[in-house]
Amino acid sequence: xxxxxxxxxxxxxxxxxxxxxxxxxxxxxxxxxxxxxxxxxxxxxxxxxxxxxxxxxxxxxxxxxxxxxxxxxxxxxxxxxxxxxxxxxxxxxxxxxxxxxxxxxxxxxxxxxxxxxxxxxxxxxxxxxxxxxxxxxxxxxxxxxxxxxxxxxxxxxxxxxxxxxxxxxxxxxxxxxxxxxxxxxxxxxxxxxxxxxxxxxxxxxxxxxxxxxxxxxxxxxxxxxxxxxxxxxxxxxxxxxxxxxxxxxxxxxxxxxxxxxxxxxxxxxxxxxxxxxxxxxxxxxxxxxxxxxxxxxxxxxxxxxxxxxxxxxxxxxxxxxxxxxxxxxxxxxxxxxxxxxxxxxxxxxxxxxxxxxxxxxxxxxxxxxxxxxxxxxxxxxxxxxxxxxxxxxxxxxxxxxxxxxxxxxxxxxxxxxxxxxxxxxxxxxxxxxxxxxxxxxxxxxxxxxxxxxxxxxxxxxxxxxxxxxxxxxxxxxxxxxxxxxxxxxxxxxxxxxxxxxxxxxxxxxxxxxxxxxxxxxxxxxxxxxxxxxxxxxxxxxxxxxxxxxxxxxxxxxxxxxxxxxxxxxxxxxxxxxxxxxxxxxxxxxxxxxxxxxxxxxxxxxxxxxxxxxxxxxxxxxxxxxxxxxxxxxxxxxxxxxxxxxxxxxxxxxxxxxxxxxxxxxxxxxxxxxxxxxxxxxxxxxxxxxxxxxxxxxxxxxxxxxxxxxxxxxxxxxxxxxxxxxxxxxxxxxxxxxxxxxxxxxxxxxxxxxxxxxxxxxxxxxxxxxxxxxxxxxxxxxxxxxxxxxxxxxxxxxxxxxxxxxxxxxxxxxxxxxxxxxxxxxxxxxxxxxxxxxx
Numbered sequence: 138x139x140x141x142x143x144x145x146x147x148x149x150x151x152x153x154x155x156x157x158x159x160x161x162x163x164x165x166x167x168x169x170x171x172x173x174x175x176x177x178x179x180x181x182x183x184x185x186x187x188x189x190x191x192x193x194x195x196x197x198x199x200x201x202x203x204x205x206x207x208x209x210x211x212x213x214x215x216x217x218x219x220x221x222x223x224x225x226x227x228x229x230x231x232x233x234x235x236x237x238x239x240x241x242x243x244x245x246x247x248x249x250x251x252x253x254x255x256x257x258x259x260x261x262x263x264x265x266x267x268x269x270x271x272x273x274x275x276x277x278x279x280x281x282x283x284x285x286x287x288x289x290x291x292x293x294x295x296x297x298x299x300x301x302x303x304x305x306x307x308x309x310x311x312x313x314x315x316x317x318x319x320x321x322x323x324x325x326x327x328x329x330x331x332x333x334x335x336x337x338x339x340x341x342x343x344x345x346x347x348x349x350x351x352x353x354x355x356x357x358x359x360x361x362x363x364x365x366x367x368x369x370x371x372x373x374x375x376x377x378x379x380x381x382x383x384x385x386x387x388x389x390x391x392x393x394x395x396x397x398x399x400x401x402x403x404x405x406x407x408x409x410x411x412x413x414x415x416x417x418x419x420x421x422x423x424x425x426x427x428x429x430x431x432x433x434x435x436x437x438x439x440x441x442x443x444x445x446x447x448x449x450x451x452x453x454x455x456x457x458x459x460x461x462x463x464x465x466x467x468x469x470x471x472x473x474x475x476x477x478x479x480x481x482x483x484x485x486x487x488x489x490x491x492x493x494x495x496x497x498x499x500x501x502x503x504x505x506x507x508x509x510x511x512x513x514x515x516x517x518x519x520x521x522x523x524x525x526x527x528x529x530x531x532x533x534x535x536x537x538x539x540x541x542x543x544x545x546x547x548x549x550x551x552x553x554x555x556x557x558x559x560x561x562x563x564x565x566x567x568x569x570x571x572x573x574x575x576x577x578x579x580x581x582x583x584x585x586x587x588x589x590x591x592x593x594x595x596x597x598x599x600x601x602x603x604x605x606x607x608x609x610x611x612x613x614x615x616x617x618x619x620x621x622x623x624x625x626x627x628x629x630x631x632x633x634x635x636x637x638x639x640x641x642x643x644x645x646x647x648x649x650x651x652x653x654x655x656x657x658x659x660x661x662x663x664x665x666x667x668x669x670x671x672x673x674x675x676x677x678x679x680x681x682x683x684x685x686x687x688x689x690x691x692x693x694x695x696x697x698x699x700x701x702x703x704x705x706x707x708x709x710x711x712x713x714x715x716x717x718x719x720x721x722x723x724x725x726x727x728x729x730x731x732x733x734x735x736x737x738x739x740x741x742x743x744x745x746x747x748x749x750x751x752x753x754x755x756x757x758x759x760x761x762x763x764x765x766x767x768x769x770x771x772x773x774x775x776x777x778x779x780x781x782x783x784x785x786x787x788x789x790x791x792x793x794x795x796x797x798x799x800x801x802x803x804x805x806x807x808x809x810x811x812x813x814x815x816x817x818x819x820x821x822x823x824x825x826x827x828x829x830x831x832x833x834x835x836x837x838x839x840x841x842x843x844x845x846x847x848x849x850x851x852x853x854x855x856x857x858x859x860x861x862x863x864x865x866x867x868x869x870x871x872x873x874x875x876x877x878x879x880x881x882x883x884x885x886x887x888x889x890x891x892x893x894x895x896x897x898x899x900x901x902x903x904x905x906x907x908x909x910x911x912x913x914x915x916x917x918x919x920x921x922x923x924x925x926x927x928x929x930x931x932x933x934x935x936x937x938x939x940x941x942x943x944x945x946x947x948x949x950x951x952x953x954x955x956x957x958x959x960x961x962x963x964x965x966x967x968x969x970x971x972x973x974x975x
Contacts, residue, residue: 141404142404145390145404145408146408154412155415155419157378157381158382161378161381161382162378162419162420162423162424166424168352169431170427171666172344172346172349174666175348175669176341176345177439177442178442178449178667179344180340180341181439182442183340185446193620193623194617194619195580195583195584195613195617196580197583198580202231205231207229207536208228208229208323209226209228209229209244210227211224211225211240212224212225212297212310212316213225213309213310214237214307214308214309215289215308215310225239225251226240226241228244233256233326233327233330233331234253234331235254235256235324235327236253237250237251237252237253238250252307255331255372256299256324256328256331257334257367257368257372258302258303258331258332259301259304260300260301261298261324261328262296262297263295263298263317265287265289265296265298268289268296268298268300269288269289272288275302275402275409276387276401276402289308291308293311293312295310295316296308297317302365302383303379303409304410305406305410318540323536323537329572331367331368332368333572335347335373342428348672350373350374354377355639355642360559360643361558361640361643362560362562362639363565365377365380366565370424371420374424375413375416378420379412382412383412386409386412387405390405438666441663448661449664449667449668452660452661455659456656456660457676459656460653460674460677461680463652464677464678465677465680467649468645468677468678468681468682471641471681472681472685475641476637476685477685479557479558480689481689482554483636484629484633484690486549486550486551487628487629487633488629490546490547490549490570491545491549491628491629492625492701493548494542494546494570494574495573495577495624495625496700497545498539498542498574498577498578498621499618499621501532501538501578502582502614502617503614506610509526509528510603510607510610513525519593522602526586529585532578532582533575533576533578533582534579543574546567546571546574549570551563557640559639559640566632569628569631573625573628577620577621580617584613585610588609588612588613592609618700618702619702622694625701626690630690633689634679634682634683637682638675641678641682642675649674653670653674656673657670
C-alpha cells in the first residue's frame with residue numbers, strides 16, 4: 138500500500154473499518170441462520186412432494202467447459218505504478234478469469250502471470266468520457282477544471298476500461314474498432330459469468346443466502362433490485378458492507394485529500410480498493426464460520442423436519458391463514474390501485490427484446506448447422522465432421538458469435554415504470570435473460586450432437602449424412618421452440634415478481650409490518666427454526682399479485698408475435714430414450730472421426746491429450762513491438778536483450794511514433810499487421826479471426842485447491858483477494874436479485890423462484906491438434922473470398938502453457954513450485970512485478 142493510502146488508513150481508521158464490518162456481518166449472519174432453517178425445510182419438503190415443472194425437451198450438458206481457453210490475444214494495459222502503457226498477452230480460461238502475462242512468450246514458457254482479474258461487479262466502458270463521468274461522481278466536489286489533463290490519457294481511440302464502484306480499475310486499449318468490439322464482447326462475457334457466482338446446486342445455502350441479503354436490506358428500508366448482488370457470496374457481502382461504509386469514509390477522508398483534482402481522484406480510487414480488500418478478508422472469515430456452524434447443525438435439523446413434516450406444514454398453514462385474513466384485504470387494494478394497471482406495460486417492455494434475443498439464438502444455431510452441413514458435403518463428408526462439430530460444440534461459449542443474441546436485450550427499457558417501482562437498473566434482467574440464452578443455445582447444440590452421434594452408428598454415406606443433419610436440425614428446433622417458450626414464460630413471471638413484490642412490501646410496511654409480531658405466538662417453539670412470520674407474510678403478499686401475473690403471461694402467450702406456447706399446449710416427451718443418451722460418456726469428435734490412426738505411440742498420445750485449443754481462433758498479424766522468442770532463458774524485466782525486437786514503448790508519444798513508423802514502412806498492410814492477435818507462420822492467409830492456440834498443462838505451477846473442471850456447473854473465477862478461496866458455484870445469476878419469496882411458499886402456489894436457473898457448461902471434446910477454428914460461420918472454400926468474408930486460416934501448432942488454474946485473486950508462485958512471500962494486503966508490486974488483483 139502506498140504511503141499516501143497508508144496515511145489516510147492509519148491504525149485507528151482500520152480499527153473503525155473492522156468494527157463497522159463486524160457489525161454489518163453480525164446482523165447479516167443472524168438473518169442467514171434464520172433463513173437457513175426455512176430453506177432446509179423447503180428443500181426437504183420439495184424433495185418429498187416432488188412438485189416439478191414441465192419436462193424439458195432438450196438435453197442438458199453436465200460436463201463443464203474444461204481445458205479450453207475461451208479467448209487469448211494481445212492488448213495494451215496501463216500500469217498505474219509507473220504510469221506507462223505496456224503490451225500484455227491476455228488469456229481467458231474456462232473459468233472466465235482474466236489472466237494477463239508479460240507477453241505471449243512468458244505464457245508459453247509457463248512463467249507466472251502479471252495480473253489475475255475477477256470481473257464480477259465490473260462495468261465495461263469503451264469511452265474515456267464515460268469513465269471520467271463515473272470517476273467525478275465517485276468523489277463529489279472534486280472535478281478537474283476544463284483544460285486540465287484528465288486522470289487517464291489513452292494512446293489510441295479504442296479504450297477498454299473495467300470500472301468497479303469499490304475495487305481498483307483496469308485500463309486497456311487496442312488498435313482498431315473491430316478489435317475493441319471483440320474484446321468488449323469477451324470482457325462482457327466474463328462479467329456476465331462471474332456475476333453468476335452463487336451455486337444453484339446447493340438447494341439450501343443459495344436460497345438462504347439470497348433471502349438473508351434481501352431481509353437485511355429491507356430492514357434498512359432498501360427495497361427493490363440491487364445491482365451489486367453479483368459474484369460469489371463473499372463478494373456480495375463485501376459489496377453489502379461497502380454500500381454502508383464507503384459514504385462514511387468519503388465524508389471523512391475526501392476533504393483531507395491533497396493535490397490536484399486528478400491526484401485526489403486517483404488516491405481515492407486506491408483508498409477504496411484497499412478498504413475493499415480489508416473488508417473482503419474479514420467477510421470471508423466470518424461468513425465461512427457461520428456456514429460451518431450451520432452445516433454442523435444441519436443433520437439434527439433435517440432429522441426433526443423429516444420426523445415432524447406433517448405437523449410443521451399444519452402449523453405453517455394455520456399461521457398463513459391468520460396472516461392472510463389480516464393482510465390480504467389491504468394487499469388486494471394496493472394491487473388493484475398501484476400494480477395491476479401497469480403489469481401489461483411491464484410485460485410488453487420485457488417480452489419484445491427477450492423474444493428477439495431468443496429468436497436470434499435460434500437463427501444463429503440454424504445458420505451454424507446449415508453452414509456446417511454444406512461444408513461437410515463440399516469438403517469430404519465424415520473426414521471434416523470432427524473439425525466442424527468441435528466448433529459447433531462450443532458455440533454457446535463463443536462471445537463474438539453470441540453477441541448478436543445478447544445485444545437484443547440491451548434494448549430493454551422500463552423508463553417511467555423503473556422509477557415508479559424503484560428498479561435501480563435494468564441490468565439485472567438483461568444479464569438474467571442473456572444467461573438463459575446461452576443455456577438454451579448450449580442445450581440445443583448438445584441435443585443436436587447427441588442425436589447426430591446416435592445416427593452416425595448407421596454408417597451413412599455423404600448424401601445420407603446431409604439428410605440426417607437436416608432432419609435432426611428440424612427435430613432439435615422444435616424442441617428448442619418448446620423449451621425456450623417455457624424458459625421465457627418463467628423469466629417473465631420472475632421479473633414481474635422482482636419488480637412488483639418489493640414495491641408492495643414497501644407500500645404495506647407502514648400498516649402491516651408493525652403488527653406482525655403478534656403472530657409469533659402461533660408458532661410452536663420446536664418449529665420456530667423452520668417457520669418465520671416475515672417469510673409467511675411475504676408469501677401472502679405474493680399470492681395477492683400472483684394471480685394477475687399468471688393471467689397476464691397466459692394472455693401474452695396467445696399473441697403470435699412472441700412465439701410462445703399456450704399453457705394448455707403440453708408437448709409430451711416424444712423421445713423417451715433421449716435423456717438416457719444424455720447420461721452417457723461425453724462425445725469426443727476428434728477421437729472418433731478425425732481420421733487419426735488407432736495405433737499411436739504413447740508419447741504422442743500423451744502430448745495430444747495435453748494439447749488445448751481455444752474456443753475462438755485468431756491468426757492475426759504480429760504487433761511491431763511484440764516480444765519474440767529470442768532467448769532460451771527468461772530475463773529480468775529491466776534487462777535489455779540486444780537480439781530482441783524493440784520492446785513495448787513506455788509512453789503515449791513513443792507508442793504513437795512506433796505506430797507511425799510502422800505504417801510508413803509498410804503502407805496499406807500496416808493496419809493488418811497492427812491488429813491485436815498472435816503470431817502465425819502462414820504468409821498468405823492470415824485473417825481477422827479471433828484468438829489463439831492454448832497450451833499444454835504446466836509442470837511446475839501448482840494448481841488451485843479445487844479443480845473447477847470437476848464441477849457439474851460453470852465454475853466461477855476465484856475470490857478476488859490474495860489468499861482467498863471462492864466457495865464452489867456458478868449458478869444464481871446474481872446480477873439478478875433473489876426471489877422475494879423463499880424456495881417453496883404456501884402449498885399449491887406455483888411460485889417461480891426469482892433467483893435462478895441452473896447453468897451448466899458444455900463438455901470439452903478433444904480437438905484435433907491442427908484443426909482451425911473460425912470466428913465466423915463456416916463456409917465452403919471458394920476460389921477467392923468475397924469482399925468482407927472471413928476465410929479460415931490454419932492455426933499454428935504450439936506446445937504452449939495452459940493457463941494456471943490458480944483461482945484469480947490468489948498468489949501465484951514462481952517457477953520451481955516455491956511460493957513467494959505473500960504481499961501485504963492491498964499492495965502490489967511495481968508495474969513490472971506480479972500483481973494479484975481483482
